[in-house]
Amino acid sequence: MQCDNCGQRPAVFHTTTVVNGQKQEAHLCEVCAHEKGQASFTFPNLSIQQLLSSFLGQDPFVVGARTAPQQQAEPTCKNCGTTYSQFADGGRLGCAQCYDHLEMYLNPLIKRIQGTTVHAGKAPKRTGGIVRKKRELASLRQDLQGAIQGENYEEAARLRDQIKQIESQIQAGGDGSGME
Amino acid sequence: MAWNKLVSQPASKWTDATGPHAEVVLSSRIRLARNVTNLPFPHQMNEAQAEELIRQVETGVREINLVGLSSRVELFKLADTPALDRQVLVEKHLISPQQAQQARGKAVAISEDESISIMVNEEDHLRIQCLAPGLQLKQTWRTASLVDDALEQKLNYAFHAQKGYLTSCPTNVGTGLRASVMIHLPGLVLTQQAGGLFHRLSQLGLVVRGLYGEGTDAAGHIFQISNQTSLGKAEEEIIEHLEAVVLKVVEAEKQARLHLHGEMPLQVEDRLGRAYGILSSARVITSEEAMKLLSDVRLGIEMGLFPRLSHRTLNELMIAMQPAFLQKAEGRELNPLDRDAKRATLIRTRLAS
Numbered sequence: 167m168q169c170d171n172c173g174q175r176p177a178v179f180h181t182t183t184v185v186n187g188q189k190q191e192a193h194l195c196e197v198c199a200h201e202k203g204q205a206s207f208t209f210p211n212l213s214i215q216q217l218l219s220s221f222l223g224q225d226p227f228v229v230g231a232r233t234a235p236q237q238q239a240e241p242t243c244k245n246c247g248t249t250y251s252q253f254a255d256g257g258r259l260g261c262a263q264c265y266d267h268l269e270m271y272l273n274p275l276i277k278r279i280q281g282t283t284v285h286a287g288k289a290p291k292r293t294g295g296i297v298r299k300k301r302e303l304a305s306l307r308q309d310l311q312g313a314i315q316g317e318n319y320e321e322a323a324r325l326r327d328q329i330k331q332i333e334s335q336i337q338a339g340g341d342g343s344g345m346e
Numbered sequence: 347m348a349w350n351k352l353v354s355q356p357a358s359k360w361t362d363a364t365g366p367h368a369e370v371v372l373s374s375r376i377r378l379a380r381n382v383t384n385l386p387f388p389h390q391m392n393e394a395q396a397e398e399l400i401r402q403v404e405t406g407v408r409e410i411n412l413v414g415l416s417s418r419v420e421l422f423k424l425a426d427t428p429a430l431d432r433q434v435l436v437e438k439h440l441i442s443p444q445q446a447q448q449a450r451g452k453a454v455a456i457s458e459d460e461s462i463s464i465m466v467n468e469e470d471h472l473r474i475q476c477l478a479p480g481l482q483l484k485q486t487w488r489t490a491s492l493v494d495d496a497l498e499q500k501l502n503y504a505f506h507a508q509k510g511y512l513t514s515c516p517t518n519v520g521t522g523l524r525a526s527v528m529i530h531l532p533g534l535v536l537t538q539q540a541g542g543l544f545h546r547l548s549q550l551g552l553v554v555r556g557l558y559g560e561g562t563d564a565a566g567h568i569f570q571i572s573n574q575t576s577l578g579k580a581e582e583e584i585i586e587h588l589e590a591v592v593l594k595v596v597e598a599e600k601q602a603r604l605h606l607h608g609e610m611p612l613q614v615e616d617r618l619g620r621a622y623g624i625l626s627s628a629r630v631i632t633s634e635e636a637m638k639l640l641s642d643v644r645l646g647i648e649m650g651l652f653p654r655l656s657h658r659t660l661n662e663l664m665i666a667m668q669p670a671f672l673q674k675a676e677g678r679e680l681n682p683l684d685r686d687a688k689r690a691t692l693i694r695t696r697l698a699s
């Protein structure tokens with residue numbers, strides 16, 4: 167089934183609205199449904215639950231259901247047993263490890279709510295040194311890819327050395343310094 | 347004892363109205379959501395796990411008291427406290443309504459001057475809150491971060507290299523930060539600029555809520571402005587953005603007040619004078635009506651109409667006139683009419699003194 171709105175992408179959100187006693191069905195793609203959900207942003211008083219359910223494709227003023235991304239087994243946190251649909255209903259995760267076990271499903275949601283999935287702020291002092299180095303490493307690896315693609319081999323060699331150096335620092339347990 | 351003072355005195359650090367721009371910004375608040383590893387999030391905890399976390403926080407509080415803050419922090423288990431007392435803390439925004447209703451396994455650590463409160467086992471394991479009068483978000487953030495550092499000595503925070511601090515709801519993940527100001531905007535509401543302004547704020551990634559009631563009809567014209575997202579930007583950046591926008595709002599509010607007073611001095615002074623008149627002679631008053639009229643009186647103080655009154659008096663009244671606070675002061679439960687009568691008496695006496 168194609169999206170009612172754009173007719174281009176497959177419809178994944180199926181909603182039923184009641185307007186003046188008339189039942190209206192809508193079938194929207196991810197993108198159009200999201201834009202529809204965005205409209206509720208201008209209501210400053212939505213609760214977190216309403217906010218979440220609107221992001222999950224259940225507009226607070228609409229009765230609807232989201233097609234499960236896959237019709238197979240329900241995604242579940244291996245640590246606490248929280249399922250994705252339990253989270254979608256209550257708006258709460260069960261434990262810190264849910265972020266890993268449900269990552270595939272949470273990442274798109276976090277991206278939509280927060281606009282990104284990458285933290286750029288404070289880190290605990292205890293893990294701070296290593297975390298910082300890991301972030302540095304990720305960005306250096308990206309630079310390296312760019313240098314190789316641009317056939318800039320001198321730069322690539324320099325970056326490779328830098329990466330090796332940081333990797334060995336992480337191996338050694340990080341110095342934990344330099345955090346603010 | 348500290349608890350008795352906490353539930354019987356309306357005055358605290360923020361009510362003294364000493365901060366920058368206190369004529370428009372009532373208070374600045376920083377909230378950090380934190381969780382520990384190896385325990386499920388609060389709504390999944392059993393009683394033993396909840397108690398275990400409270401024990402850990404108790405040792406963390408000792409660390410806080412070693413970092414040289416001006417005020418001592420003390421932890422209270424909410425299950426040991428009377429329901430009415432908890433309601434008073436809700437009215438003071440020191441604990442959440444949810445914590446007041448289900449007190450088992452919940453605790454709060456509060457500093458003597460009430461500028462710091464750490465809710466334990468609320469939606470997240472910890473909700474660190476710091477509060478200051480006027481617009482001082484940066485300073486308040488520094489205090490919150492210091493408290494956070496001290497707690498971290500004893501608590502093993504759930505932190506993800508990519509996603510940051512992990513929270514029970516993904517709307518708070520990353521920094522776990524909600525920075526907010528409580529702001530009085532009668533000028534913008536009366537000149538009908540508030541709706542447009544709130545819309546623009548939402549486009550700037552900020553959220554506006556009515557503090558008592560919703561929309562621009564919020565009783566008392568008091569609103570809360572806060573950041574919408576918690577991930578992807580450093581705390582300082584989120585706070586600087588909010589502070590820069592709030593400064594513009596403060597400027598616009600001052601302009602609107604000047605404009606109102608300049609264009610229609612008679613009508614404005616009449617309205618504010620009538621508000622004072624009702625408050626100083628009413629025998630029965632609901633908290634909603636009182637909030638509205640106190641908003642006018644607050645504006646009148648700014649316009650120099652009530653030289654004997656201070657923002658501090660009004661801030662304390664706003665706390666003391668709440669239902670639980672009135673009943674606590676009276677030492678018994680009151681029916682709504684008695685409450686409205688006590689409220690009217692309280693306001694009359696405070697305005698006269």
Ligand SMILES: [Zn+2]
Nearest residue numbers: 169172195198
């Ligand atoms: Zn579409």
Ligand SMILES: [Zn+2]
Nearest residue numbers: 243246261264
């Ligand atoms: Zn889990």
